[in-house]
Amino acid sequence: xxxxxxxxxxxxxxxxxxxxxxxxxxxxxxxxxxxxxxxxxxxxxxxxxxxxxxxxxxxxxxxxxxxxxxxxxxxxxxxxxxxxxxxxxxxxxxxxxxxxxxxxxxxxxxxxxxxxxxxxxxxxxxxxxxxxxxxxxxxxxxxxxxxxxxxxxxxxxxxxxxxxxxxxxxxxxxxxxxxxxxxxxxxxxxxxxx
Amino acid sequence: xxxxxxxxxxxxxxxxxxxxxxxxxxxxxxxxxxxxxxxxxxxxxxxxxxxxxxxxxxxxxxxxxxxxxxxxxxxxxxxxxxxxxxxxxxxxxxxxxxxxxxxxxxxxxxxxxxxxxxxxxxxxxxxxxxxxxxxxxxxxxxxxxxxxxxxxxxxxxxxxxxxxxxxxxxxxxxxxxxxxxxxxxxxxxxxxxx
DNA sequence: GTAGCTTGTTGAGCGTTGCTCAGCAAGCCG
DNA sequence: CGGCTTGCTGAGCAACGCTCAACAAGCTAC
Numbered sequence: 001x002x003x004x005x006x007x008x009x010x011x012x013x014x015x016x017x018x019x020x021x022x023x024x025x026x027x028x029x030x031x032x033x034x035x036x037x038x039x040x041x042x043x044x045x046x047x048x049x050x051x052x053x054x055x056x057x058x059x060x061x062x063x064x065x066x067x068x069x070x071x072x073x074x075x076x077x078x079x080x081x082x083x084x085x086x087x088x089x090x091x092x093x094x095x096x097x098x099x100x101x102x103x104x105x106x107x108x109x110x111x112x113x114x115x116x117x118x119x120x121x122x123x124x125x126x127x128x129x130x131x132x133x134x135x136x137x138x139x140x141x142x143x144x145x146x147x148x149x150x151x152x153x154x155x156x157x158x159x160x161x162x163x164x165x166x167x168x169x170x171x172x173x174x175x176x177x178x179x180x181x182x183x184x185x186x187x188x189x190x191x192x193x194x
Numbered sequence: 195x196x197x198x199x200x201x202x203x204x205x206x207x208x209x210x211x212x213x214x215x216x217x218x219x220x221x222x223x224x225x226x227x228x229x230x231x232x233x234x235x236x237x238x239x240x241x242x243x244x245x246x247x248x249x250x251x252x253x254x255x256x257x258x259x260x261x262x263x264x265x266x267x268x269x270x271x272x273x274x275x276x277x278x279x280x281x282x283x284x285x286x287x288x289x290x291x292x293x294x295x296x297x298x299x300x301x302x303x304x305x306x307x308x309x310x311x312x313x314x315x316x317x318x319x320x321x322x323x324x325x326x327x328x329x330x331x332x333x334x335x336x337x338x339x340x341x342x343x344x345x346x347x348x349x350x351x352x353x354x355x356x357x358x359x360x361x362x363x364x365x366x367x368x369x370x371x372x373x374x375x376x377x378x379x380x381x382x383x384x385x386x387x388x
Numbered sequence: 389g390t391a392g393c394t395t396g397t398t399g400a401g402c403g404t405t406g407c408t409c410a411g412c413a414a415g416c417c418g
Numbered sequence: 419c420g421g422c423t424t425g426c427t428g429a430g431c432a433a434c435g436c437t438c439a440a441c442a443a444g445c446t447a448c
Contacts, residue, residue: 012425034314050427119313120228150368157359164354174344206443244398
């Protein structure tokens with residue numbers, strides 16, 4: 001090898017740091033690349049490490065991009081969570097407002113996230129499914145409604161409706177943001193029968 | 195090589211036949227494998243041909259599974275199309291009924307199709323998008339409504355709603371099929387304002 | 389029949405990518 | 419300094435997408 005073995009910035013990190021860095025890189029790459037198409041080479045290159053090290057932290061490529069997806073889901077989840085102080089009625093509207101804001105702000109990243117989640121891989125789909133189920137719980141709770149099967153299904157399908165509509169709206173707004181939010185609330189209210 | 199160069203059934207097919215056969219194999223594999231994960235090796239093996247021949251018909255793996263997705267979309271499209279004779283009012287309900295029947299019959303295949311369509315690959319997503327747009331056209335036409343931007347978006351989002359609800363219903367029916375169809379029709383009617 | 393053309397078809401092989409494994413070396417303890 | 423833990427690497431294998439030069443099945447023309 002040459003005289004200077006390492007350029008300069010080569011530092012040894014703790015396991016936690018490294019993991020976090022790798023997931024972070026995945027999140028940065030998400031908007032431009034479908035999760036499953038992230039290449040280990042690319043990620044390792046960006047982190048300035050060897051491919052092998054990545055496999056030290058994530059046994060499988062799938063493990064890696066599942067972790068990235070989970071991280072994205074966690075970010076969204078924390079942003080959406082109803083603020084405990086708010087009156088029950090405004091909790092749902094608040095969630096919807098924050099969701100619309102989120103999609104509007106992180107358009108591409110969020111679309112990429114949803115795409116990856118909806119796409120083929122069952123593991124990734126599972127991550128998204130979990131979040132959806134928790135969202136249904138929270139929503140039914142905020143509405144003060146019992147959660148029989150039918151109602152759960154309605155709320156879930158309403159999420160699908162909202163996702164699609166908000167995505168379209170972000171691309172080509174056919175109404176004001178307030179009108180959009182009001183419409184979504186109204187559809188939900190009617191669906192779960194109030 | 196050995197004395198008997200070819201086992202027996204080795205026949206030379208016309209280009210059209212071969213293409214059709216390969217797409218057919220893709221359709222058979224769809225329910226068990228995400229489209230993008232179809233391996234050329236596996237498909238070629240099933241067809242009893244070499245990998246190279248597949249690349250003769252489809253320049254790229256993407257070209258191949260896009261063709262498979264397109265074939266799946268065509269099947270669904272033809273099944274859903276409103277029968278021209280029926281009165282305008284029953285056309286929409288008829289489409290919904292056929293859709294529910296389709297999902298109920300080809301559960302896994304259809305889910306796999308939707309998954310692949312929603313997933314990362316823009317080409318595949320495009321195939322699905324096209325069908326959706328055409329469905330919106332047909333639906334608005336059958337309802338006799340003008341198609342301004344807002345209404346198109348509502349109908350598209352309603353499709354997303356219906357897809358999700360019907361999929362859940364197929365997995366765990368919380369109501370009769372007729373009730374489901376009636377609900378979907380009612381939601382659509384209310385959304386596009388009748 | 390056989391020469392010749394078209395075209396369906398193949399095998400060898402290359403580059404990339406996911407993944408393994410044996411071992412190096414950075415930092416800490418005595 | 420010796421020894422230990424553990425973050426980290428390089429070489430290399432197998433699988434897969436894709437290329438390319440050439441073979442051969444089936445048809446037509448002589």
